[in-house]
Amino acid sequence: MLFPLASARIDSEVRQINRNLYQTFHPLRRHTDPRMSAPPFTPDLEDPAHPSKVTRTWAVALPLPVAAYDFAAPHGFVGPLPLGSRVVVPWQNGLLVGVVMGEGGQSAHNLREVVAVLDDKPWVGAGFIAATLQFAALSRVPVGLILSDLLGVGLGALSHGRYLHRVRAVAGADLSLFGAAFGSAVPTEAWAAASDFIAGPLDAAREQGLLQEEFVLQPRQVTVYRPKDAGTQPLTPRQQHAWQVLQGAGQLPSQSAWAQAAQVSPGVVAGVLARGWAALHDLPAPPPELPTASLPPLQRPDTLPEAAVWRLHGGRDHERYLLLAQRIRRRLEVGRSVLVIAPDAATLRRAWEHLSGVVGSGAGDTQAALFSGALSDVQREETWARIQRGEVRLVIGTGLALTAPLSDLALLVVLEEGSDAYKLLSGSALFIPDMARRMATALATPLAYVGCVPAVESLTPDIAGLVLPPPRIRLHIVDYAAQSHQPELGPLSGVQFRPDKQGYPLSHDLAQVLRQVAERGRQALLLAPRRGYSALIRCPNCEHTPHCRNCDIPLRLHQVTRQLECHQCGYQQGIPERCEVCGEMMWQARGPGTEWIAAEARKLLPATPVYRFDKDQQDDLSALYNAAGSNTSGVVVATQAILSQPALPDLALIGVTLADTWLNVSDFRASERYHRLLRQLTEWHPTRAPLLLVQTFQATHPALESVAQGLDAGVYVQSEYQLRRVLKYPPHGTLAQVVVSAREQARASAAADDVAAALYSAGATSAEVLGPAPSPVARLKGMYPYHVLLRTRDEARLSELLRGLNRSFKARVRVDVVPRGGL
DNA sequence: AGCACGCCGACT
C-alpha cells in the first residue's frame, strides 16, 4: 500500500527557479558544498485541494543509533498523521525505511520530504511508540536504537526486492539537466525502475521536488518447471523419461529436484529444457507455514484478579497456564487482543503449547500467532501482516513481539518477569518487562506477571497477587561446610591440590544416589556452574582465591594451558606457588565446569552413558528423550542451558554440584536468582518430583531453606523485598548506572568525577550518588570504564538528576536506567 | 550504524 505522490504539480515558474539553482550548484556537491547548506528550494506552495499539508512534519525513527529525525509530510499527502506506519525517507543520498513516531517539532531545519508511506495501518503498536519515546527521554538511548533492537520485521523493506521502486520525472521537468551526473540513463516522464539510475543525482532530483516515486509491494513468487506438450526438437529416451516424470509431477521447484525425481543426471533435464519441452513459470508463493495452535485448554471459571497490574506465580506451569487461559479467552471473546511475552525459547514453547489453543474453540476468525527471532524472515513478515490486518488477536512471543501492532489490547502478560534473559545485551540495554510496564501504562491496559517465581519488584502493594502452592519437592542438602575431610584427589596432577573436604564434585551422598539411579535405569541431571573446565582455585587454609589484577573477579583455571585466566579481560598468569595471604603451598580446585564433572561421573558409573550439555558441547540427548519407560539410564552434566530443553522423561535426580556459584556474585539480585533457579529446577519436569540434591557451603541459606520447608515461592521473595527496603534497592527506589569510559584512564577518571559533579549540581544528594568507582572490569576493549551509581526514590527524581548529564563530557557517557547484574 | 572530514607515519 502506498500513497502515490501523483498530485505533485509544480508549475513552470518554479521549475525555472530550480533550473537556475541547478546551474548554480552542482547537485552532487549538495552535502559537501557549504553554499548548499541553505535550502535550494522550499516548495512554499498551497495545494488548493489540501491546504497546508506541506508544512506538516513527522518525527521518524530510523533503524540507526540516532534520535528520531523530523521530515516533512510527502508533498500532497492527505490524511491524519500515519502514526506507527513505515515510511521511506531520504537519508544520506539514499533511502531508508523508518517508522512515524509522532508529530515533528518546530525545527527550523531544512527538512526533507518523506518519499513514501508504505502502510495504511500501523506497522508498530501505539503502546510501543509511547513507551519508546518515554524510555528514550529518560535513558538518553537513541530512539532508533530501541527500534532496531525490538522491531524484528519490516525495516528491510527496500532490500530483497520486496517493493518495486519506480520513479519518473514530474510532468514538464527536464532531468537531462543532470545529464552528466546521471550518465546515460536519465529519468523521463515514463515510470522506470529506480535501480536504473544513479542514486546521487536521483536524490538531488528528489530534493528539488522533480521526481515522482512509488513503492509497490511485490507478491512473493516461486519459480517452477512445468512441462510443455511439444518442444522444438525431439527428445532422447532419457529426456523423454525426464519429461514424463515432470508431466506426472505437474511441476517441480528446481532442475536438481527434477533430476532427482527422474533419477537422471542434471544434464538430461537441461536437455529437455533446451529442446523446449519444459519452461520456467513464476507462481505466487504459497504463504509460509506458521506454527500450528495447540488444542484448546479446558474451560474453567476465570478466578484471576481484576486489577490494573496483577501477578500469578508458584505451582506448576500447566496450572498457571490453565488459569491464565481463562482470562485470555474472556478477553478474546469480546473481540479484544492479548499479548504474551516470554523471556526465552523454552518458556515461549511452553506458553505456546498451553495458550495458543485458546482461540481455537470459539470464533474461527481469530487466531494466535507465535513471534520470535527464530522464525524465518518470510514467516515473520506473514505473521506481522496478519496482525496488521487484524486476523490475529493473540500474540505469544519474545520481547520482539512488544512492537506488534495489535489494536485494542486488553491484556499484556509478561512471563517470568524476573528472568535475566529479558535484559538485552545490545546497544539499548533494554529490560523487556520495563518496556512492557511503560506500554501498559501508556495504553491503560492491564498488565500481568505470570511465572514460577515472582520478581522482588512484583511484590509492591499495588500489584494484586496470587501464589499457588509449590509442587511436591524432595530435597537433600549436602553441607560441605559441615563435612570432614575426604581423601580424594583432584584431577590436576602436577600441581599440588589438596583434596576437597567432602568428595568434590561428587559428594558421597550424590555418588550413592547416582549409583541407585543407574541401577534402576533412571536418568539424572548434574548441574555444573560453568562450562568447560573452568575452575577456581582456593587456599584451603584461608579461603583466599587469586583474583585478576585488573578486575574484581576470581581467575579461572584452564586445564590445557595450566594458567589462571580472567574471563572478563583475558589477563593470564601461572598458578602461584603459595597463597599470597597466608603462605599456604597447596590449592584446592573448586567450581569446575561440565568437563570435569562429566569425567568424574564416568569414573563413578563406567557402564552408564554420560552426556554433556552446555554452550560449548551439546551432546545428542535423543536416546534419553526417546527412552521413556524403557529403563534407559543416563547422566546429563549441564549448565543452566539445559533448562531450556524439555525435561528428561525418566528424571529421578537433579544434582546441583555447587550451589554457592549462584551466590558468590557481587549483585544484590544474586540470592533472588539462586532462589529462582531452585524453584525452576523443582518444576523442570512437568509431572515428576525428582530428588533435588544440593551441594553447598551455605546449607542454611534462607532461599534453600524456604524450598526445603515447602514454603511457596512468594515467601522468600517477600523477605528479600523487606531486606531491600533498607538499602533503597528496587522496588523501594530507582537505580541507574552511569558508565563513563575513555581510552586513557586519567581522562575516564576525570570525566567520571565531572559526571558526578554534574549530578550534584543537578541537585543530587550524597545519598543518591554512589561513586565514581572504577568498573570491576578495569579495562574493556581498550577503554577504561568508571561507574557512577544513582539511587533515587523514584523515576521522576532520576529523570531530574539525569538532566544534569545533558551536556558533553570528555568521555563516552552511557546511562543504564534498568541495570541488571554487575552491581 | 555508515560515511565523511581531518590530522600524523611509510611509500611510488
Place this chain on the structure above:
DNA sequence: GTCGGCGTGCTC
C-alpha cells in the same frame, strides 16, 4: 610530495 591509519562528528 601522496596513501592511509581510524578519531570525531553528522545524518532531517
